[in-house]
Amino acid sequence: MPEYKVPLRDMSFVLNEVLGYEQHYQRLLGCEEATPDMVGAIMEEGARFSERVLAPLNQIGDQQGCRWQGGEVTTPEGFRDAYQQFVAGGWPSLAHSVEFGGQGLPESLGIVINEMIGTANWAWSMYPGLCHGAMNTLAAHGSDEQKQTYLSKLVSGEWTGTMCLTEPHCGTDLGMLRTRAEPQADGSYHLNGTKIFISAGEHDLSDNIVHIVLARLPDAPEGTKGISLFIVPKFLPNGAGLGARNGVSCGSLEHKMGIHGNATCVMNFDNAVGYLIGPANKGLNCMFTFMNTARIGTAQQGLAHAEWAFQNSLNYARDRLQMRALSGAKRPDKAADPIIVHPEVRKMLLTQKAFAEGGRALIYYTAQLVDQVKLATDEAEREEADTLLALLTPIAKAFLTETGFESANHGLQVFGGHGYIAEWGMEQNVRDSRISMLYEGTTQIQALDLLGRKVLLTKGETLKRFTKILHKYCQANADNTQMAEFIEPLAQLNKEWGEVSLQIGMKALKNREEVGAASVDYLMYAGYITLGYLWARMAQTAQQQLAAGAGEAAFYEAKLTTARFYFQRILPRTRSLVDTMLSGADNLMDLDADHFRF
Numbered sequence: 001m002p003e004y005k006v007p008l009r010d011m012s013f014v015l016n017e018v019l020g021y022e023q024h025y026q027r028l029l030g031c032e033e034a035t036p037d038m039v040g041a042i043m044e045e046g047a048r049f050s051e052r053v054l055a056p057l058n059q060i061g062d063q064q065g066c067r068w069q070g071g072e073v074t075t076p077e078g079f080r081d082a083y084q085q086f087v088a089g090g091w092p093s094l095a096h097s098v099e100f101g102g103q104g105l106p107e108s109l110g111i112v113i114n115e116m117i118g119t120a121n122w123a124w125s126m127y128p129g130l131c132h133g134a135m136n137t138l139a140a141h142g143s144d145e146q147k148q149t150y151l152s153k154l155v156s157g158e159w160t161g162t163m164c165l166t167e168p169h170c171g172t173d174l175g176m177l178r179t180r181a182e183p184q185a186d187g188s189y190h191l192n193g194t195k196i197f198i199s200a201g202e203h204d205l206s207d208n209i210v211h212i213v214l215a216r217l218p219d220a221p222e223g224t225k226g227i228s229l230f231i232v233p234k235f236l237p238n239g240a241g242l243g244a245r246n247g248v249s250c251g252s253l254e255h256k257m258g259i260h261g262n263a264t265c266v267m268n269f270d271n272a273v274g275y276l277i278g279p280a281n282k283g284l285n286c287m288f289t290f291m292n293t294a295r296i297g298t299a300q301q302g303l304a305h306a307e308w309a310f311q312n313s314l315n316y317a318r319d320r321l322q323m324r325a326l327s328g329a330k331r332p333d334k335a336a337d338p339i340i341v342h343p344e345v346r347k348m349l350l351t352q353k354a355f356a357e358g359g360r361a362l363i364y365y366t367a368q369l370v371d372q373v374k375l376a377t378d379e380a381e382r383e384e385a386d387t388l389l390a391l392l393t394p395i396a397k398a399f400l401t402e403t404g405f406e407s408a409n410h411g412l413q414v415f416g417g418h419g420y421i422a423e424w425g426m427e428q429n430v431r432d433s434r435i436s437m438l439y440e441g442t443t444q445i446q447a448l449d450l451l452g453r454k455v456l457l458t459k460g461e462t463l464k465r466f467t468k469i470l471h472k473y474c475q476a477n478a479d480n481t482q483m484a485e486f487i488e489p490l491a492q493l494n495k496e497w498g499e500v501s502l503q504i505g506m507k508a509l510k511n512r513e514e515v516g517a518a519s520v521d522y523l524m525y526a527g528y529i530t531l532g533y534l535w536a537r538m539a540q541t542a543q544q545q546l547a548a549g550a551g552e553a554a555f556y557e558a559k560l561t562t563a564r565f566y567f568q569r570i571l572p573r574t575r576s577l578v579d580t581m582l583s584g585a586d587n588l589m590d591l592d593a594d595h596f597r598f
Contacts, residue, residue: 002312002425004055006047006116009555012040014361015112018534018541024368028375031106039109042094046113049089050120053082058121061261062428066203068253073202073263079124083157083205092128092157096135100151107374108367114297115363119304122432123261127160127200133294134161134212141229141278141286149237150210159208163294164195164232164267165287172445174214174284175223181215181230181274189276191215191232191269194251197439201265202234202250208242209234211267213274214283221281229283230274247272258431291440292393296366298440299396302404303359305433309411310352312426317345317414339414347569348410354535354566355403357559361534362400366392384465391454391462392530398446399527401436408433447519450526456505456515463501470494470533482543486536486567493529493574500525503582517585525577532571539563 015021016036025034057078064076086092095110096102110132118125135154138147153159170176179193191213195201202209211232220226235242251266278286317340321331325341339345369392372385412419412426419426437443455463474491477483504522507514542559550556 001423002059002308003315004051004058004120004308004311006043006050006119007307007311008043008047010357010360011043011112011115013541013555013559014357014364014538015039017545018361018537019364019368021108021364021368024371025106027377028106028371029377030104031371031375034105034109042105042109043112043116045089046091046116049085049091050116053085054117054120054124057082057124057261059425059428061121061123062258062432063260063422065260066253066263068202068250068263071202071249071251073204073250073253073265075127075203075205075263076261079127079261080205082124083127086128087157092131093155096155097139097151100139100147101155106371108364108371111296111300111363111367111370115300115303115360118297118300119307121261122301122304123259126259126262127203127205128157129297130163130200130294131157131159131161132297133163133291134210137212137229137277137286138231142231146231146275146277150231150233153208154210158206159210159233160200160203160206161210161212162198162201163287163291164198164201164211164213166195166197168194168196172441174227177214177216177227179213179215179269181217181228181276183217187275189215189230189274190247190271191230191274192271193269195267195269197254198265198267199262199439201263201267203263207235208237211248212277212287213269214287215274217280224284226281227283227287228280229277229286231277232269232272232274236273257434258428259435294440295393295397295446296363296370298436299359299366299393299400300363301433301436302400302402303356303363305404305429305436306352306356306359306400306407309407309426309429310349310356312424312429313349313352313411313414314340316418316424317349320415322416345414348414350562350565351570352407352410353562354570355400355407355531357538357562358531358535358566359400359403361538362392362396362531365534366396387462387465388469391450391466394441394446394450394454395523395527395530397440398437398443398450398523399530401433402443402524403527405430405433405437443523444520447523448516451501451504451519451522452515455501456508460498460501460505463498466530467494467498470529473533473536477540480540483536483540486532486539486563489567489571490529490532490536493532493571496578497526497529500578500582507584511585513585513589517588518581521577521581525574525581528571528574528577532567535563535566 022036025031061076067074093102095105095107098104131154138151154161167177181189181191183189213230213232214227216226217228232248236244236246247270249268251268254264318338320339321336322339323336325337330337330341369385369389373382376382408430412430415426418424474487477487504518539560542556546556
């Protein structure tokens with residue numbers, strides 16, 4: 001049966017030994033209480049909750065799914081009780097403002113806990129996970145009255161939140177949305193329209209659900225410049241608690257490929273009372289607070305499926321007996337050798353390990369930047385972190401979800417025919433992971449954002465902020481002979497990254513289709529290099545600990561071996577990506593749309 005064990009040792013390695021989180025927290029405004037002892041205790045308790053409460057519900061959620069009847073949704077067995085334990089444990093309030101009942105701890109610590117929860121049970125994790133973005137949006141753009149009314153309830157977990165963007169006729173192109181918001185005499189609005197694909201739009205876990213909704217005012221300009229943002233609660237708050245049921249309802253549940261334990265809803269707004277958040281016609285700007293939070297959360301989903309696949313594949317590969325090793329029997333006392341002796345099985349396991357542990361480093365690296373944007377005392381540091389985060393968010397979201405899906409598929413393959421059978425959980429992991437490359441902006445949309453907006457629109461200045469960090473790192477270790485196997489290829493790729501970006505930019509001046517034609521290959525290229533930088537840092541830390549005789553030699557040797565595997569087997573994928581992204585747009589655009597099939 002599938003299992004999940006929180007990799008606390010690896011988490012601690014990345015947080016404390018590689019990224020220096022202890023010093024990081026002490027430099028942040030108001031985070032002095034985030035001491036190693038406190039952080040360690042919180043992580044251990046989060047691991048217990050994830051392993052003992054949530055992980056056993058993962059397959060139950062997939063098998064039972066959510067049930068819709070008369071507009072009401074019932075979640076799978078055990079989900080509601082788990083949520084009550086989650087709230088009783090104070091987990092929703094961990095990384096939110098003390099002013100509204102939060103514990104005031106850094107957001108990065110919340111991200112670490114979210115990794116545990118999401119890997120244990122991704123479908124369940126989406127119910128509280130979406131609240132985080134709703135809270136950030138209200139905190140950044142809501143009025144004082146809105147914060148007082150909604151934030152404390154969301155922070156405590158008594159209420160949950162959603163984001164309502166997509167409509168039946170428009171997905172990413174939000175400029176086409178039709179949901180209308182009519183102003184009322186009392187300052188509220190009546191919203192009418194339909195939203196689809198709304199995760200956690202209706203359920204039985206919390207007393208109220210606060211929807212953050214995009215809609216148009218009657219006099220709004222066309223396109224994205226005419227979108228406003230509204231709060232639309234399921235039940236209207238009053239001074240005593242909850243008042244009347246609002247005109248928002250779940251019309252049906254989507255029939256999905258995976259994440260069956262989470263309710264993905266069609267939401268109907270019929271004269272639903274709503275309240276404007278932020279300025280009129282500036283809703284998309286406000287919503288990006290929510291969307292950027294969600295994109296980092298989705299990047300974590302890629303990590304979650306890679307880690308889960310790796311753990312279960314490894315356990316199976318150690319036990320499953322099939323054939324003999326080509327170099328001779330390794331377990332002569334058995335009828336055959338365990339499949340972990342075979343090179344191709346090891347390749348799949350090491351690929352999963354490299355993506356899971358490298359992805360963890362990338363998530364925690366971006367989490368540091370999130371902390372700095374919010375809590376750094378120096379304005380220049382906040383600005384620098386914000387610029388880096390803007391560049392790395394599309395890379396993390398798209399690259400980690402693509403590699404998470406690859407890892408999930410490797411997991412199924414390691415199990416062979418058993419992987420195709422539901423009881424092992426591997427096919428569920430594949431199905432659950434597939435959505436991650438679609439929502440919060442598909443891989444293709446993230447790639448256009450990275451190459452078009454973040455790199456070319458800034459004339460490479462945003463990219464240079466990051467490549468400069470890599471350059472300085474490589475330069476500082478240029479004479480370190482022990483690190484040459486990592487530093488030399490990384491330095492070469494870092495230099496090439498800027499050159500390739502310039503070549504694409506020059507082509508785009510003549511033909512703008514060149515941006516779209518190169519974008520996904522460019523993003524994956526950027527992702528491999530970014531993970532290469534982080535694997536180099538992990539390798540260096542492992543070397544230093546081994547040289548110092550710190551103990552746990554097997555752990556650090558495994559890090560070095562995995563880093564070598566990444567640099568020798570995974571990083572060379574960049575070679576073909578350079579060829580394809582520079583091959584131009586003509587091989588994609590020359591064929592007339594009517595001639596694809598005769």
